[in-house]
Amino acid sequence: MSAAERILSRAVSEIIPGSIVNLGIGLPTQVIHYLPDDFDVQIHSENGILGAWKQSAPEAMDPFLIDAAGAYVSLREGASLFDSAVSFAIIRRARLDLTMIGAFEVDALGNLANWKIPGKFSPGIGGAMELAQKTKRIVVLTTHTDKQGRPKILKNCRLPLTAKICVNRIISDLAVMDVAAQGLVVREKLVQISDADLQAQTEAELTFATRGAES
Amino acid sequence: MKKNQTLENAIAAIPSGAVVMVGGFGNPGTPFSLINELVRQGQTDLTLIKNDANEPGHGLSRLIENGQVRKLITTHIGLNKGVIDLMNQGVLEVEFHPQGMLAEKIRTAGAGSFGFLTDIGIDSEITRPEDLLEWQGQTYKVEMALPADYALIHAAQADGLGNLLYQGSAINFSPLMAMAANHVIVETPDLGVPGRFKPEQVHTPGAFVDSVVPLESLTSDYGILEHHVRR
Helix, strand or coil: CCHHHHHHHHHHHHCCCCEEEEECCCCHHHHHHHCCCCCCEEEEECCCEEEEECCCCHHHCCCCCECCCCCECEEEEEEEECEHHHHHHHHHCCCCCEEEECCCEEECCCCEECCCECCCECCCCCCHHHHHHHCCCEEEECCCECCCCCECEECCCCCCCCECCCCCEEECCCEEEEEECCEEEEEEECCCCCHHHHHHCCCCCEEEEEECCCC | CCCECCHHHHHHCCCCCCEEEECCCCCCCCCHHHHHHHHHHCCCCEEEECCCCCCCCCCHHHHHHCCCEEEEEECCCCCCHHHHHHHHCCCCEEEECCHHHHHHHHHHHHCCCCEEEECCCCCCCCCCHHHEEEECCEEEEEEECCCEEEEEEECCEEECCCCEECCHHHCECHHHHHHHEEEEEEEECCEECCCCCCHHHCCECHHHCCEEEECCCCCHHHCCCHHHCCC
16 A cells, blocks of 8 residues: 555545535545445535535546546535635534645644745645634644655644644554644554654654554 | 627726736636637736636636736645746745635625625734734734726626526636626626526626627637546
């Protein structure tokens, strides 16, 4: 399994039946493909969809129906379509149960940075500030380190923040970590790795309360 | 009250230096024909307001690549590396807003109001001290309404009075922008006669629309982007 597949196949079990869920651009939008076809969930896409579902067969693909990342989606029975003001009213009124979102950096306090790397890559805020500030539960999906192998899970974010103290859980390609009062608590390991090796790839201090894939 | 216009005449109303809202989120709702005509006519020094910059070589990106744009007010340009580079080089001024704030600023202008109070981004770097308002013991951020001179809109269907219907995820910013601009130009591949819509199903009432450009057909711009198809 690739790092992305490990994250996605673990992320899918975060979705509680009957809930309303937003999947952010990047890894999170791909979670939809890991859900069973009959799974009871309403996927909200901030471009104006409640009830988005997996890509249709080629002959039924609609060029006027995409998710926020540009992927072609279909609609489930009972879906609704609306403008961007209504879409963000749903978000700001805290009607979403869960948002899964990507990160440039995330830290031990649950701060999130994912919109701006000054002078290098600033994709923009998109829906991230409102999602991060207003969703009941935020799960970050991220590789544990960046392409250069530097930690993305930090003591304190250094990039401009998307939102303060908003993240509940981090799912990386190595572990599942909760943001708790005492800092980051490792709940599960997704690979065979020692506590020391996991800590070595993490700038934030970890405490361990693990089950699964122990070394 | 005939609002039908040719593509050329409708876009010729826009002067250089205008503030222009453009509907669409990614491809759906992007008025590619109106944009391509604006590229052809060559008005410059434009301020554009759109959720995103489309993708390189398409839609809004063509106006930017052609040097016609002074400033872009947007939410997310992550799918357009070329526009990010122009921003980093200082060639293009880019102003980012949280997506729902951009929608609400436009909606507020369209409702004839001047601003609203929010807590979105209140402790982030997008908020300046002068944006804050203390009111009855609470601190809010003031977001001002965002109007425009022109709006360019793609509608799935229209009638000769300018009543509009949108489709799929192409609704997005279009009905909001159609209310917030002083002069609203609509393109549609399906222009019919008044009475074709059930009145309660009209998305944008014709009172907001100034001209409607019928499109003979939809070009490949409006089709499936192969690189977004999951194999």
